Amino acid sequence: AQTVTQSQPEMSVQEAETVTLSCTYDTSESNYYLFWYKQPPSRQMILVIRQEAYKQQNATENRFSVNFQKAAKSFSLKISDSQLGDTAMYFCAFPTGGTSYGKLTFGQGTILTVHP
Amino acid sequence: DAGVIQSPRHEVTEMGQEVTLRCKPISGHDYLFWYRQTMMRGLELLIYFNNNVPIDDSGMPEDRFSAKMPNASFSTLKIQPSEPRDSAVYFCASSRGRGPEAFFGQGTRLTVV
Numbered sequence A: 001a002q003t004v005t006q007s008q009p010e011m012s013v014q015e016a017e018t019v020t021l022s023c024t025y026d027t028s029e030s031n032y033y034l035f036w037y038k039q040p041p042s043r044q045m046i047l048v049i050r051q052e053a054y055k056q057q058n059a060t061e062n063r064f065s066v067n068f069q070k071a072a073k074s075f076s077l078k079i080s081d082s083q084l085g086d087t088a089m090y091f092c093a094f095p096t097g098g099t100s101y102g103k104l105t106f107g108q109g110t111i112l113t114v115h116p
Numbered sequence B: 001d002a003g004v005i006q007s008p009r010h011e012v013t014e015m016g017q018e019v020t021l022r023c024k025p026i027s028g029h030d031y032l033f034w035y036r037q038t039m040m041r042g043l044e045l046l047i048y049f050n051n052n053v054p055i056d057d058s059g060m061p062e063d064r065f066s067a068k069m070p071n072a073s074f075s076t077l078k079i080q081p082s083e084p085r086d087s088a089v090y091f092c093a094s095s096r097g098r099g100p101e102a103f104f105g106q107g108t109r110l111t112v113v
Helices: none
Strands: A003-005 A010-014 A019-021 A024-026 A033-039 A046-052 A064-069 A074-079 A088-095 A104-106 A110-115 B005-007 B010-013 B019-024 B031-038 B042-050 B053-056 B065-071 B074-079 B088-095 B108-112
Touching: A003 A088, A003 A104, A010 A019, A019 A110, A024 A074, A033 A064, A033 A074, A046 A064, A046 A074, A074 A088, A104 B042, B005 B088, B010 B019, B019 B088, B019 B108, B031 B074, B042 B065, B042 B074, B053 B065, B074 B088
Parallel strands: A010 A110, B010 B108
Antiparallel strands: A003 A024, A019 A074, A033 A046, A033 A088, A064 A074, A088 A104, A088 A110, B005 B019, B019 B074, B031 B042, B031 B088, B042 B053, B065 B074, B088 B108
């Protein structure tokens, strides 16, 4: 079975600093996507960034970047220049078979608090 | 585009009552997913549809839960009868083709008392 593990239930960071959230996964597939979703207090699930497994280059979206280690099955999210609006729960997610990448298995989530 | 639209945003009902949650996917999307979020189990997939046809309902917890998609622009998740342990946030999501991105609605918070 494919699993996704986030080992940090909670993290905090000062505004403008950098924080890294960890995620490991287990799969036997060779080509796949990995996602980080953000869930702010409004409850909306927002896609932050995605990584294609066959691409060696780590994905970057503005202040958000990933460190993708395929052999280690590790997919961490780095948030640079943290802002108060980054306060949210962050989920790592992995497509689990089927015919769509929308069929996702989520990690347990990491609550991130950005302090002023 | 308006995004995935779910209704109601909040629902409070008494144990034993029937509850119907509604979802309108993004126009042109042919996949629709129902997820449930609880403190104990996190986010889990209940069922998903492709072109209005249920593909995988292995996540539906029991016979009290049912989902339908009568057309490409509407889906329902029904719980009958509801129980307090059904209290959760229910999300609907949709995607175009295989993806890769699934777009989520704002969720329905269900409380069964």
